[in-house]
Amino acid sequence: MRNMVQVRGLKKNYKDHEVLKGLDFDVREGEIFALLGGNGAGKTTALECMEGLKRYDGGSIRIDGSRGIQLQSASLPGYIRVKEAVCLFEKWKKAGDGKRWSEVFGLDGFYHRKYRELSTGQKRRLHLALALIGDPEILFLDEPTAGLDVEGRIGLHEEIRRLKAQGKTMILASHDMAEVESLCDRIAILSDGNIAFLGTVGELTTTVGKHYNITIRTGQGTEQIETEQIGETLLARLTEYQEKNVVILDIQVDRGSLEQHFMKIAKGE
Amino acid sequence: MGAFLYGAALQWRLDIRSKTLLLTCYLVPLLFFAVMGGIFTSVLPDAGDTLVSSMTVFGVTMGAVIGVPPSLVEIYGSDIRRVYQASGVPVWSGLLFTNISAVLHLFFMSVILYAAAPLLFDAKLPEHPGIWFGGLFLYIVTSTAVADVIGLAVKDPAKTSMGSMIFFLPSILFSGIMFPEELLPEAFQAAGKLFPATWGYRLLSGGAAEASCVWPLLLTLLLAGIVCAALVRRVRE
Numbered sequence: 001m002r003n004m005v006q007v008r009g010l011k012k013n014y015k016d017h018e019v020l021k022g023l024d025f026d027v028r029e030g031e032i033f034a035l036l037g038g039n040g041a042g043k044t045t046a047l048e049c050m051e052g053l054k055r056y057d058g059g060s061i062r063i064d065g066s067r068g069i070q071l072q073s074a075s076l077p078g079y080i081r082v083k084e085a086v087c088l089f090e091k092w093k094k095a096g097d098g099k100r101w102s103e104v105f106g107l108d109g110f111y112h113r114k115y116r117e118l119s120t121g122q123k124r125r126l127h128l129a130l131a132l133i134g135d136p137e138i139l140f141l142d143e144p145t146a147g148l149d150v151e152g153r154i155g156l157h158e159e160i161r162r163l164k165a166q167g168k169t170m171i172l173a174s175h176d177m178a179e180v181e182s183l184c185d186r187i188a189i190l191s192d193g194n195i196a197f198l199g200t201v202g203e204l205t206t207t208v209g210k211h212y213n214i215t216i217r218t219g220q221g222t223e224q225i226e227t228e229q230i231g232e233t234l235l236a237r238l239t240e241y242q243e244k245n246v247v248i249l250d251i252q253v254d255r256g257s258l259e260q261h262f263m264k265i266a267k268g269e
Numbered sequence: 270m271g272a273f274l275y276g277a278a279l280q281w282r283l284d285i286r287s288k289t290l291l292l293t294c295y296l297v298p299l300l301f302f303a304v305m306g307g308i309f310t311s312v313l314p315d316a317g318d319t320l321v322s323s324m325t326v327f328g329v330t331m332g333a334v335i336g337v338p339p340s341l342v343e344i345y346g347s348d349i350r351r352v353y354q355a356s357g358v359p360v361w362s363g364l365l366f367t368n369i370s371a372v373l374h375l376f377f378m379s380v381i382l383y384a385a386a387p388l389l390f391d392a393k394l395p396e397h398p399g400i401w402f403g404g405l406f407l408y409i410v411t412s413t414a415v416a417d418v419i420g421l422a423v424k425d426p427a428k429t430s431m432g433s434m435i436f437f438l439p440s441i442l443f444s445g446i447m448f449p450e451e452l453l454p455e456a457f458q459a460a461g462k463l464f465p466a467t468w469g470y471r472l473l474s475g476g477a478a479e480a481s482c483v484w485p486l487l488l489t490l491l492l493a494g495i496v497c498a499a500l501v502r503r504v505r506e
Contacts, residue, residue, distance in 0.1 A: 051355060053351065053354060053355060055506070069355035069356070071348065071351055071352060071355055073348045074348050074351070074352045075347050075348040075349050075352060076349055076352060077283055077287075077343060077344070077349060078287070078343075079283045079286040079287050080279070080283060084279055084282075087275065088272075088275060088276060088279060088358075089356055089358070091271050091272035091275045091276070092272045092276075092356065092357055092358045092359075093356065093357055094272075114286075127352070130352075130356060131355075131356070133356075
């Protein structure tokens with residue numbers, strides 16, 4: 001599969017502070033790739049280097065396709081109308097698909113409304129529509145659902161899935177683990193300027209989540225056990241309960257959420 | 270070319286909608302003209318000779334120095350600039366379109382004042398209107414260039430207002446608009462020469478494009494242009 005983005009040894013310093021210490025990863029055609037990390041891990045810096053908005057101090061970035069960029073904190077002049085913003089970006093990008101993207105994101109209903117009169121969700125959708133003008137092959141999304149309510153988030157996730165179905169390659173920076181788990185094909189977790197994990201969500205769970213979480217609910221209460229030996233541990237506990245004539249109401253076994261694994265990696269455990 | 274024309278026309282419309290520029294370019298200068306014109310001509314019988322020039326310099330200085338920087342801060346001190354940059358809109362476009370719009374608004378305000386002064390206050394019009402308007406254009410462009418430096422250098426709206434006032438007040442007080450330069454202490458007369466309003470007023474009230482007044486304005490314009498280019502470059506990087 002074709003690599004749309006190729007990052008090799010990416011380094012970035014802010015004065016004496018080394019934010020990115022040599023990142024290496026590829027983003028494949030048609031996939032949704034997420035950059036994860038705690039505050040200050042360098043994900044927005046890495047994203048902005050790829051977007052061409054920030055200069056980097058070492059390494060290389062190769063982008064194989066046109067870019068559409070939705071910034072985390074984006075704004076437009078308060079008095080510009082939706083229609084005018086779409087038209088302005090169409091003119092600069094020499095494209096004619098602004099109306100199409102406006103309709104896709106349900107903006108045609110308030111085409112004549114001023115930017116300052118839009119809700120947070122409507123602004124997010126407008127900026128996504130503006131980023132898509134010119135039909136870019138690669139879309140950069142920085143915290144796309146930040147500040148949105150549940151309805152807005154679900155709606156935007158649907159749009160992102162629809163774009164993926166159209167073959168768009170997307171690179172996403174997010175804090176929302178549920179969002180990453182449901183949308184992304186592969187993830188890179190940044191920790192202290194390095195990539196601490198690179199792979200699929202399943203691989204993360206398998207590789208890092210060696211521990212099983214067992215929750216046993218009985219008539220006497222709920223017991224939680226964390227173990228690497230699920231069979232032996234579970235059998236031993238069940239036998240013990242049986243011997244004590246304790247009624248077991250429910251047993252749940254899971255391998256931990258992405259959030260738990262992420263926390264472990266981000267903390268360098 | 271389509272993007273350029275659309276961007277310039279759009280900025281013109283945005284300025285009218287935002288009302289900030291309308292307030293500083295039309296309402297306040299024309300109101301000031303209406304009030305002060307009456308006072309000046311009744312207190313000083315000769316004030317009618319220089320009324321058009323003095324009120325025009327006041328209006329242009331105010332519209333440019335107070336009105337333009339907030340528009341630039343809105344673009345360059347916020348995420349608007351990053352959105353433009355990310356979408357391939359040239360960084361300089363915001364500066365250029367704001368200037369084109371401001372120059373046109375200030376020119377229209379000056380024309381209104383020019384037409385109204387003889388009717389309201391029996392003010393004397395310049396002997397050579399063509400040269401006078403040429404000088405006016407130079408002064409408007411120079412004032413907006415200085416305003417650009419304030420708007421680009423300071424990104425905080427409160428500090429921008431302070432910067433504008435620090436430039437605006439001595440421009441008005443030391444330039445000879447409010448009272449003759451000769452009445453000012455020598456130090457203030459010397460300080461006044463640092464502000465384009467002094468040279469703009471001398472140029473317009475002199476009735477001819479005197480080289481001694483044109484050169485300081487051209488020099489200010491050149492310096493402001495160089496500083497603006499450096500500031501835009503810094504913003505882009």
